[in-house]
Amino acid sequence: MTPPTPPTPPSGGPAAPLPRALPRMKKGRPRLKPLRERNPVPVSIVGMVLLLVLGLLAFRADDLPVIGGGTTYSAYFSEAAGLKEDQEVRVAGVKVGKVTGVELEGDKVRVTFRVRDTWVGDSTRAAIMIKTLLGSKYLQLDPLGAREQDPEKPIPLDRTVAPYDVTTAFQDLGRTFERLDTTRLANSLETISTTFEDTPASVRVALDGLSSLSRTIASRDAELARLLAGTKQLSGTIAAQNDQFETLFKDGNLLLAELRKRREAIHAILVGSRRLAEELVGLIDDNRRTIGPTLASLGKVTDLLQRHQDDLDRTLRNAAPYLRLVGNATGNGRWVDGYLCGTVPEEYLKNGDWTPPGPGCEPPHLTGGR
Numbered sequence: 001m002t003p004p005t006p007p008t009p010p011s012g013g014p015a016a017p018l019p020r021a022l023p024r025m026k027k028g029r030p031r032l033k034p035l036r037e038r039n040p041v042p043v044s045i046v047g048m049v050l051l052l053v054l055g056l057l058a059f060r061a062d063d064l065p066v067i068g069g070g071t072t073y074s075a076y077f078s079e080a081a082g083l084k085e086d087q088e089v090r091v092a093g094v095k096v097g098k099v100t101g102v103e104l105e106g107d108k109v110r111v112t113f114r115v116r117d118t119w120v121g122d123s124t125r126a127a128i129m130i131k132t133l134l135g136s137k138y139l140q141l142d143p144l145g146a147r148e149q150d151p152e153k154p155i156p157l158d159r160t161v162a163p164y165d166v167t168t169a170f171q172d173l174g175r176t177f178e179r180l181d182t183t184r185l186a187n188s189l190e191t192i193s194t195t196f197e198d199t200p201a202s203v204r205v206a207l208d209g210l211s212s213l214s215r216t217i218a219s220r221d222a223e224l225a226r227l228l229a230g231t232k233q234l235s236g237t238i239a240a241q242n243d244q245f246e247t248l249f250k251d252g253n254l255l256l257a258e259l260r261k262r263r264e265a266i267h268a269i270l271v272g273s274r275r276l277a278e279e280l281v282g283l284i285d286d287n288r289r290t291i292g293p294t295l296a297s298l299g300k301v302t303d304l305l306q307r308h309q310d311d312l313d314r315t316l317r318n319a320a321p322y323l324r325l326v327g328n329a330t331g332n333g334r335w336v337d338g339y340l341c342g343t344v345p346e347e348y349l350k351n352g353d354w355t356p357p358g359p360g361c362e363p364p365h366l367t368g369g370r
Contacts, residue, residue, distance in 0.1 A: 070114045070115055070117075071114065071115060071120070071151055072100065072112060072151060073113060073114075073115065073120055073151050073154075073155070074110055074112045074151075074154040074155070075111050075113070075126045075154055076154050076155065076156060076157050077108065077111055077126075077157070077160050078162050080102050080109045080111075080128075080162075081128045081137065081162045083099060083102055083111060083128050083137045083139065084099070084102065085099055085100065086098055086099060086100075087099045087131075087136070087137055087138050087139065088138040088139070089113045089138065089139045090139070091141045091142075096116065096117070096118040096141075097113055097115035097116055097118065098113065099111060099112070099113045099139055100112045100114050108157065110154060111139065113139055115141070118141075119148070120143055120148065120149040121144050121145025121147065121148060121149055122145040122146070122147045122149050122150070123144040123145035123146075124142060124143050124144055124149055124159065125142040125155075125159045125160070126139060126140070126141055126142075126159065126161075127139075127142075127161040128140075128161070128163055129163065132242065132246060132249065136242075137163075177224065177228055178228060182217055182224075183221075185217065185218070186215060186218040188214075189210055189213070193208065193210065
């Protein structure tokens with residue numbers, strides 16, 4: 001199509017503005033509708049769905065293949081020993097992953113854990129270790145084996161170790177003592193003592209001792225209760241200070257690491273000094289034949305200079321006036337002043353044009369001094 005011809009302005013008047021060209025729509029590409037012109041309900045629903053997806057991805061970031069991930073393994077233990085989900089997995093004291101699950105399977109406990117960038121061989125051993133004095137645990141791996149461990153096959157019981165939890169044992173002991181009825185125990189022991197009253201003397205002595213023990217336990221019931229209450233309060237106080245203990249242990253680890261670095265630096269300095277001393281000794285041994293005669297010759301030179309020191313001093317003193325006269329003779333420009341005695345021709349003497357110097361043919365002293 002031929003574009004329309006713009007109208008011709010009247011003579012003498014200003015030019016009329018050209019009409020604005022309408023945008024052309026490309027074929028096959030429909031014009032997108034601006035967001036402000038759309039229905040807000042579908043837009044808000046889509047935005048909420050995107051936010052939920054992003055939140056889910058952030059919550060499960062450890063399972064993502066790029067920023068999280070890792071390989072999941074499992075191991076059988078005879079007991080959980082207080083190991084919980086999300087606790088650390090370490091190799092040689094370095095954190096390499098975390099525990100993802102602890103569940104019971106028959107008479108065994110299956111512990112599932114995930115590690116990243118860590119070799120786990122087919123002879124790897126696993127152990128539940130105590131992290132802090134308050135009973136916090138972590139899973140320790142000892143990676144062994146020539147081939148990689150199959151993630152589908154759990155590590156068997158013969159390659160796992162569960163520790164003896166002392167804290168749990170003391171807690172169970174405290175609960176057992178709390179449930180113990182000391183009065184009934186004392187009455188039972190008294191009944192046994194009365195029943196065996198007519199038995200032989202050795203048995204009676206043993207039962208009397210048992211009766212005394214029961215009375216002692218009964219009389220100390222209040223003290224035992226206070227002791228258990230104090231133990232419970234102490235354990236609660238220590239549990240409340242768990243963060244401080246962890247900070248203390250971490251700072252201690254940093255201090256020990258820094259001391260280890262300083263020890264290695266001092267060791268390197270000492271080793272370098274020893275090597276330098278060995279090199280110097282070797283250098284002296286290699287050049288002993290050359291250095292020995294040189295030092296002997298140097299000693300002879302110094303002895304000769306010492307013997308002729310007076311001669312050298314006298315030579316220097318006598319050379320001083322000579323050097324002063326040479327300096328005076330050459331100090332008037334680009335020539336040398338000189339005086340030759342007895343070289344005047346005899347014709348000058350006959351004609352009387354020149355008067356010879358005085359006796360001794362000495363040059364005149366121009367400066368007036370002698």
